[in-house]
Amino acid sequence: MSLSGGCFCGKITYEINGALRDARSCHCSRCRKAFSAQASAYAEVVPGTFKWLSGENLLTSYESKQGFGLQFCSCCGSTLCGIYQGKIHGVTLGCVDGDPKVEIGQHIFVGSKAAWEKIPEGITQFQEGPS
Numbered sequence: 001m002s003l004s005g006g007c008f009c010g011k012i013t014y015e016i017n018g019a020l021r022d023a024r025s026c027h028c029s030r031c032r033k034a035f036s037a038q039a040s041a042y043a044e045v046v047p048g049t050f051k052w053l054s055g056e057n058l059l060t061s062y063e064s065k066q067g068f069g070l071q072f073c074s075c076c077g078s079t080l081c082g083i084y085q086g087k088i089h090g091v092t093l094g095c096v097d098g099d100p101k102v103e104i105g106q107h108i109f110v111g112s113k114a115a116w117e118k119i120p121e122g123i124t125q126f127q128e129g130p131s
């Protein structure tokens with residue numbers, strides 16, 4: 001299977017030749033800031049299946065001290081992917097075009113969710129990380 005994605009302004013596009021895995025949403029305060037939203041929505045890519053199609057030169061990165069980081073479009077600000085030690089680790093589900101063919105399986109760190117977020121009933125959730 002093949003998936004495609006891109007940023008808000010359309011200058012950066014990518015393709016993934018394979019399925020995404022381990023989709024999750026983290027509600028911690030750091031992910032809220034990083035994703036500018038109530039939570040992250042993120043899935044891992046199988047190594048070797050991800051390819052930038054356009055605009056790779058417009059990417060800008062923010063890396064935390066543990067080697068994990070995020071890459072953004074320097075033109076429109078969309079958060080496109082997560083990197084680990086310089087390599088693509090996963091993608092933000094919001095930037096995948098159409099159906100990413102994966103569903104969020106875990107909502108983590110709901111114990112530190114935003115005061116204004118209402119978490120739906122019946123989802124798999126963890127107060128902190130998955131046990």
Ligand SMILES: [Zn+2]
Pocket residue numbers: 007008009010011012073074075076077078
């Ligand atoms: Zn853009």
Ligand SMILES: [Zn+2]
Pocket residue numbers: 026027028029030031032040109
């Ligand atoms: Zn988080």
